[in-house]
Amino acid sequence: MSDAAGNAMLRVEDVSAGYDGFQALFGVSLEVNAGESVAVIGPNGAGKTTLLRAISKLIGVTGGDIAMEGRSLKSVPAHEVIGYGIAQVPENRRLFPRLTVAENLKMGGFLPSARARHDERLAYVYSLFPRMKERSGQLAGTLSGGEQQMCAIGRALMSGPKLLLLDEPSAGLAPVVVQSIFEMVKRICAEGYTVLIVEQNIRQVLKVVDRAYLLETGRIKQSGPSAQLLASDEIRKAYLGI
Numbered sequence: 368m369s370d371a372a373g374n375a376m377l378r379v380e381d382v383s384a385g386y387d388g389f390q391a392l393f394g395v396s397l398e399v400n401a402g403e404s405v406a407v408i409g410p411n412g413a414g415k416t417t418l419l420r421a422i423s424k425l426i427g428v429t430g431g432d433i434a435m436e437g438r439s440l441k442s443v444p445a446h447e448v449i450g451y452g453i454a455q456v457p458e459n460r461r462l463f464p465r466l467t468v469a470e471n472l473k474m475g476g477f478l479p480s481a482r483a484r485h486d487e488r489l490a491y492v493y494s495l496f497p498r499m500k501e502r503s504g505q506l507a508g509t510l511s512g513g514e515q516q517m518c519a520i521g522r523a524l525m526s527g528p529k530l531l532l533l534d535e536p537s538a539g540l541a542p543v544v545v546q547s548i549f550e551m552v553k554r555i556c557a558e559g560y561t562v563l564i565v566e567q568n569i570r571q572v573l574k575v576v577d578r579a580y581l582l583e584t585g586r587i588k589q590s591g592p593s594a595q596l597l598a599s600d601e602i603r604k605a606y607l608g609i
């Protein structure tokens with residue numbers, strides 16, 4: 368990979384990927400710098416989840432490459448990606464519903480290096496999300512949607528990641544809860560985490576992140592600072608109903 372463009376934390380370069388003969392991503396390139404919050408916005412079916420799956424190595428790429436801090440992930444198996452400092456909060460949260468909040472959080476810190484710091488990180492997650500401390504003994508399956516998202520993000524933070532990947536954290540939540548989810552994302556960015564978030568909720572995510580890429584049918588169509596995309600005629604007409 369070329370390093371001509373500087374030393375991005377995450378670099379996705381000309382990536383193509385898909386499923387059994389169906390191509391979902393066509394030469395996607397993007398980068399996320401340390402300390403930045405970046406969104407990939409786009410409609411349902413655009414390939415946002417596929418992109419995150421490719422970064423997490425849950426699916427392979429058929430072209431291009433992905434590198435974290437200059438190290439290619441090409442031959443890295445999915446279970447080792449977390450060792451590169453990448454933690455993903457999957458679509459629909461994927462908590463263990465019959466385990467408690469505390470047990471779910473513990474699952475996020477399973478690496479030996481993370482285990483040693485479990486108590487410290489748990490205290491940190493509880494300080495960030497006091498609600499999770501109050502509910503630590505409650506079964507995750509009985510949490511509200513917003514609380515489940517909080518638990519899923521907390522679980523990802525338990526590995527002490529450098530880069531947090533968020534897959535549509537606002538999906539399926541009531542409008543008032545969506546607001547609180549984006550507040551939470553804002554707080555995580557302010558904590559210094561580097562965040563790559565994919566969202567259909569374009570207006571709200573653009574108010575929270577530094578930069579964004581518009582993904583449509585597997586291709587990046589536009590990119591720039593959030594304010595610029597919010598002001599873009601194309602995005603306003605197609606996605607913001609203005």
Ligand SMILES: Nc1ncnc2c1ncn2[C@@H]1O[C@H](COP(=O)(O)OP(=O)(O)O)[C@@H](O)[C@H]1O
Nearest residue numbers: 386389391409410411412413414415416417418
């Ligand atoms: N497991 C799968 N098998 C086959 N096709 C899939 C699979 N997952 C997603 N797709 C297809 O890939 C495209 C992109 O899907 P996805 O990445 O989930 O989009 P988004 O997250 O932006 O809604 C869609 O056309 C979808 O139908």
Ligand SMILES: [Mg+2]
Nearest residue numbers: 415416458535
């Ligand atoms: Mg998706």
